[in-house]
Amino acid sequence: MHTDTDTDTGTGTGTDTAPGYVHGYSRHEAHRLGDQADTLAALLHTGTAYPAGSRVLEVGCGVGAQTVHLVASSPGAHIVATDIAAASLARARARVAADTPGARVEWCHADVFGLPFADASFDHVFVCFVLEHLRAPGRALAGLRRVLRPGGTITVIEGDHGSAFFHPSSRYARAAIDRQIQLQSAAGGDALIGRRLQPLLAEAGYGDVVVRPRTVYADRTRPALVDGFTRNTFIAMVESVRDDALAAGLTNRSDWDRGIADLHRTAGDGGTFHYTFFKGVAVRS
Ligand SMILES: C[S@@+](CC[C@H](N)C(=O)[O-])C[C@H]1O[C@@H](n2cnc3c(N)ncnc32)[C@H](O)[C@@H]1O
Numbered sequence: 001m002h003t004d005t006d007t008d009t010g011t012g013t014g015t016d017t018a019p020g021y022v023h024g025y026s027r028h029e030a031h032r033l034g035d036q037a038d039t040l041a042a043l044l045h046t047g048t049a050y051p052a053g054s055r056v057l058e059v060g061c062g063v064g065a066q067t068v069h070l071v072a073s074s075p076g077a078h079i080v081a082t083d084i085a086a087a088s089l090a091r092a093r094a095r096v097a098a099d100t101p102g103a104r105v106e107w108c109h110a111d112v113f114g115l116p117f118a119d120a121s122f123d124h125v126f127v128c129f130v131l132e133h134l135r136a137p138g139r140a141l142a143g144l145r146r147v148l149r150p151g152g153t154i155t156v157i158e159g160d161h162g163s164a165f166f167h168p169s170s171r172y173a174r175a176a177i178d179r180q181i182q183l184q185s186a187a188g189g190d191a192l193i194g195r196r197l198q199p200l201l202a203e204a205g206y207g208d209v210v211v212r213p214r215t216v217y218a219d220r221t222r223p224a225l226v227d228g229f230t231r232n233t234f235i236a237m238v239e240s241v242r243d244d245a246l247a248a249g250l251t252n253r254s255d256w257d258r259g260i261a262d263l264h265r266t267a268g269d270g271g272t273f274h275y276t277f278f279k280g281v282a283v284r285s
Contacts, residue, residue, distance in 0.1 A: 052076025064092025160194030
């Protein structure tokens with residue numbers, strides 16, 4: 001699924017990945033992922049640091065937007081970063097080489113449902129914004145458990161679009177967000193997966209599961225968050241499904257445009273925006 005008119009730069013084709021991956025692989029999306037990761041780095045990565053010499057698997061690294069933060073927090077760890085999209089992986093490699101020359105990252109083109117690694121070959125696993133795009137997130141977690149050594153940890157970060165609320169309130173803005181949720185669901189994913197992290201991890205056989213909410217709240221007193229999160233991460237993500245929402249007959253141009261305009265009002269003077277991510281950490285027992 002293309003999200004804008006930029007050149008497509010590669011696709012993932014795993015059968016268990018939501019077909020027509022809702023965010024697409026455009027240059028615009030690569031920028032959005034970068035904005036998202038950089039703006040939210042402190043919020044999402046705080047508490048995640050791996051010891052020197054440990055082997056860390058990052059699954060679904062995309063264009064490396066989180067990888068650069070993993071490298072910064074755990075400079076001595078040996079990171080193996082994987083993605084199903086070869087072109088994204090190439091971008092990730094270039095990003096990490098530019099940002100952190102000399103970083104110890106190994107790149108691997110792989111589907112999370114068929115990881116080419118031996119049992120118990122990693123000390124830690126890191127997964128960010130990937131489960132929400134999979135038809136079978138529980139099976140992915142079970143496969144990741146196989147490659148973790150006993151006592152190793154998994155860290156999973158996901159959003160939940162049901163946690164978005166804002167001022168001024170608008171049913172058109174709400175409806176635009178709901179169209180994104182519907183399209184992701186129709187493609188086999190779940191944009192509301194954050195609230196399911198604890199049961200998903202427990203059912204996949206992990207122990208000591210701890211899930212904590214990490215909340216973003218932006219108003220004019222936090223201009224970096226208004227720009228980096230409300231505008232460039234969240235609204236940009238909703239805006240990107242416009243053509244698909246219209247093509248699917250889920251909305252019409254006038255309602256959609258009003259919804260997007262109203263979302264932008266939440267990033268203007270007097271506007272506020274709230275969203276919660278969920279970060280789960282669990283142990284391979
Ligand atoms: C929203 S992006 C997140 C990228 C990165 N983790 C970040 O936070 O910036 C989701 C990524 O998951 C990858 N992905 C989707 N299905 C996958 C699968 N079955 N195996 C591996 N990666 C997959 C996509 O190619 C995409 O790069």
